Structure formats: structure tokens, C-alpha cells
Amino acid sequence: MIHPLEEPRSLPPELHAYLGELVRRARAVCGPHLVSVFAVGSLALEDYWHGRSDVDVTVVVEPSLSGSALHDLAAALAHPDLLCPAAGLELVVYGTDFVGRPSGEAGYLLDLNTGPLLPDRLSFEAARSPSFWYVxxxxxxxxAGLSLFGRPAREVVAAPDRPDVLAAVRASVREHSDGEGHLADNRVLNGCRAVVFCRTGRWMAKRGAAQDIATAEEGFRPLIEAAVHSFERPRSSAVPLPTAEVRAFLAWVRERVDEAARADGR
Incomplete structure (x- = not known):
């Protein structure tokens, strides 16, 4: 029997059965060591776009969960054994001892990327991974973590300190500036979200952040509107964006992030 999700009306209908089965399998593998399962990313920020967005899930377990159970969990949740209806699943498992305190480290026990449009990744060694995505x-x-099972995200996950988040945001922008492995529209929209976070201290959905930046920065409006238009298409139909304009925009984003870091350091 699929475990009923705690907030089914907050989830896209295309994902409800999938996430219910994901929770059921996590409970079967982890047993009483399972503390929480919650959605992050576009699901948490209410901007999931079917056919484009990944499903981002965080699992929190008691640190006494065995290493063999982590391997079993990865096998149980891997596509196509558990058929992912989205572009992909990005799932991270943390222990309560790590995730309950602020940290600028990666700190995961398991990092699993799987799905029809996502390159496979399986890692149990956080020290070998760049930390910024996890922060x-x-x-x-x-x-904004969206509860799927167990204790709410806010009760089990400590907010990273702002300097660590700003460092992570800058590293993310630098990664998107390089461009390799990232669609141009996503690079632009992540840049918009980064600037909004630096200005407000709150995470916003990509398209909402894009609207805010396009309104405030007239010079970038055509590029941002083109990025939103492309983002609302399937990944295979993404629209190319002018390379020089994307780089110029991301350079501007880096300046805004640096300004925020300097202001915090005063």
C-alpha cells in the first residue's frame, strides 16, 4: 500500500503516486531510522514544470542507519526500477547529527541522481563533492521544505549561516557562468533567483524571481523574458539564448552577490 502523503494537494498530480511510492520504499528500507522525507527545489517553491523540472527530495535518517541500508535505498529508488515521471530525481540523504546544525559543507550520506533525462550519479563520499548545491x-x-513524511523540514534542518549561503550562491553562479552541462535558460533564471536571495534573504521560484529582476533591470528584460519562454518548453525544445548576453548577465549577477557579501561583512 502506498503511504499517503501529508500534503497531497500541494503536489503536482503527475508526481503524487511516484512520491508516495518513493516514501513507501524509503520506509521499507530505513524502518525506524527514517526521520523525514521532504521535497525541496521547484516543488517546495511551487514552481514545478512537468517535462522540465527535476524532483528534488531530501531524506533525513538517524545516523545509526547502516551503510548497507544506504546502498539498498539507492537501488530501491533508482530509475527505471522506480520509474521517474519527471526529468529526473535528485535525492540527498543526511543524518540528523549533521543536518541539525548550520554548516557550509556538503555533509550527505547518499547523493543519488537518476531519471530519464538526468545523468546518473551515485555518491556516498561528501568530501569529494562541491558543497554549494547542498548548502x-x-x-x-x-x-520551504514540503513535508512528505515525518517531522517537518524546519524542525530537522538548520538554516546554513548567511555567509555560507552567499559563498554557495557565488559558487553556483560561477558554475553557471562556465555553462558546461547547463541549459542557458536555467543559467539565467538561477541568476535571477540568486539576486533576489541576496536582496531579500528569501528563496523565490525561478519565474517569480525572473519577473522581479526583469521589472527592476530594463536592460536585461528581453534576455530574461526569452529565458522564461524557453524554460516553459521541454528540455529537448529549449531555445538558444545569445551567449554574450548570458555571460554579461551572469557577470552582473556575480557583482550583486559580491556586494551582498561585502555589506554583510561590515
């Missing part, structure tokens, strides 16, 4: 996800989780 940002935990910041989003503390603010």
Missing part, C-alpha cells in the same frame, strides 16, 4: 538546498529546505 543552497538545505537553505531552501529550512525555508
Amino acid at each position: 543552497i538546498d538545505r537553505s531552501v529546505a529550512h525555508q
Whole structure:
């Protein structure tokens, strides 16, 4: 029997059965060691776009969960054994001892990427991974994590300290500036979201952040509107954006992030 989700009306209908089965399998593998399962990313920020967005899920377990159970969990949740209806599943498992305190480290026990449009990734060694993605996800989780099972995200995930989040945001922007492996529209929209976070201290959905920046920065409006138009298409139909304009925009984003970091350091 699929475990009923706690907030089914907050989830896209295309994902409800999938996430219910994901929770059921996590409970079967982890047993009483399972503390929480919650959605982050676009699901938490209410901007999931079917056919484009990944499903981002965080699992929190008691640190006494065995290493063999982590391997079993990865096998149980991997596509296509558990058929992912989205572009992909990005799932991270943390222990309560790590995730309950602020940290600028990656700190995961398991990092699994799987799905029809997502390159496979399976890692149990957090020290070998850049930390910035995980810091940002935990910041989003503390603010808006969408509960699927167990204790709410805000109770189990400590908010990373702002200097660590700003460092992570800058690293993210630098990664998107390089461009390799990222769609141009996503690079632009993540840049918009980064600037909004630096200005407000809150995470916003990509398209909402894009609207805010396009309104405030007339010079970038055509590029941002083109990025939104492309983002609302399937990944295979993404619209190319002018390379020089994307780089110029991301350079401007880096300046805004640096300004925020300097202001915090005063």
C-alpha cells in the first residue's frame, strides 16, 4: 500500500503516486531510522514544470542507519526500477547529527541522481563533492521544505549561516557562468533567483524571481523574458539564448552577490 502523503494537494498530480511510492520504499528500507522525507527545489517553491523540472527530495535518517541500508535505498529508488515521471530525481540523504546544525559543507550520506533525462550519479563520499548545491538546498529546505513524511523540514534542518549561503550562491553562479552541462535558460533564471536571495534573504521560484529582476533591470528584460519562454518548453525544445548576453548577465549577477557579501561583512 502506498503511504499517503501529508500534503497531497500541494503536489503536482503527475508526481503524487511516484512520491508516495518513493516514501513507501524509503520506509521499507530505513524502518525506524527514517526521520523525514521532504521535497525541496521547484516543488517546495511551487514552481514545478512537468517535462522540465527535476524532483528534488531530501531524506533525513538517524545516523545509526547502516551503510548497507544506504546502498539498498539507492537501488530501491533508482530509475527505471522506480520509474521517474519527471526529468529526473535528485535525492540527498543526511543524518540528523549533521543536518541539525548550520554548516557550509556538503555533509550527505547518499547523493543519488537518476531519471530519464538526468545523468546518473551515485555518491556516498561528501568530501569529494562541491558543497554549494547542498548548502543552497538545505537553505531552501529550512525555508520551504514540503513535508512528505515525518517531522517537518524546519524542525530537522538548520538554516546554513548567511555567509555560507552567499559563498554557495557565488559558487553556483560561477558554475553557471562556465555553462558546461547547463541549459542557458536555467543559467539565467538561477541568476535571477540568486539576486533576489541576496536582496531579500528569501528563496523565490525561478519565474517569480525572473519577473522581479526583469521589472527592476530594463536592460536585461528581453534576455530574461526569452529565458522564461524557453524554460516553459521541454528540455529537448529549449531555445538558444545569445551567449554574450548570458555571460554579461551572469557577470552582473556575480557583482550583486559580491556586494551582498561585502555589506554583510561590515
